[in-house]
Amino acid sequence: MIRGERIYLRGIERDDLNRCHDWMSDPGLRATLAQRYPMSLAREADWVERATRGQDTSEMNFAICLLEDDRHVGNCGLIAIDRDNRAATLGILIGEADFRGRGLGEDAVRTLCRFAFDEMDLHKIRLDVYSINPGAMRTYERVGFRSEGILREDVYRAGRRIDVVRMGLLRGELKPPSRPPAGSPAGRANRKSATRKRTPPKR
Secondary structure, three states: OEEOOOEEEEEOOHHHHHHHHHHHOOHHHHOOOOOOOOOOHHHHHHHHHHHHHOOOOOOEEEEEEEOOOOOEEEEEEEEEEEOOOOEEEEEEEEOOHHHOOOOHHHHHHHHHHHHHHHOOOOOEEEEEEEOOOHHHHHHHHHHOOEEEEEEEEEEEEOOEEEEEEEEEEEOOOOOOOOOOOOOOHHHHHHHHHHHHHHOOOOO
16 A cells, blocks of 8 residues: 555555446546547456556556545556656546545645655656646646646547647655645644634633
C-alpha cells in the first residue's frame, strides 16, 4: 500500500474488473482520456490481467482507494517507464463521479509522484492534458507540474480540434498540499478553529 493523505494506492486486482469496465463505459469520463471508444469487457479483462500480473515492466498501475472505507474510486499509473533516462508518463482517472472535484485526484497524483521519485528514483514525470480541461491543469500545477509546450489541434473530439498541453515535473519540484485535507486531523482542527472564530462574543 502507498499511503496518501486521504487515499492509498494498491495493486489492481481481478475483482476490480467490472468496476473498471463501468468507468470506461462513461462517455463523460472518456472525453478527458486518450481512450476514445468504449472498451469491451474482454479487452478490459486483458488490461486487468496484465496489470495484476505486472507483465509489462514499462508500466505500473494502481487502484485509488479511500483510507476511510477502502472504496475503490479510480485508477492511476505510470507508463512508458524509461529506466535509462529515469522518466515516465503519468495517467489518472477518478471513475466514481460522486468523488470528482474533491481533491482526491490531486492527492493521488502527489502520492504517485512521491513514490516515483523516492522509491523508483525517477527524475522526471510527464503527462498530457486536453486544453478543454483547465480544472485538471490547475490540479497538476498545485502538485508542481509545469507546462512545457502545446501540441496545437492535436486531437479531434466532439466535432472540434483540441490542443494538448504537455506538462512535466522534475525531482525536487513536487509541492506539498497547500492546506490540510478536510478529513484529516489537521483539517478537522482548522474547521473547529474557524467555527470558534465565527462565534459572536458574549455580552
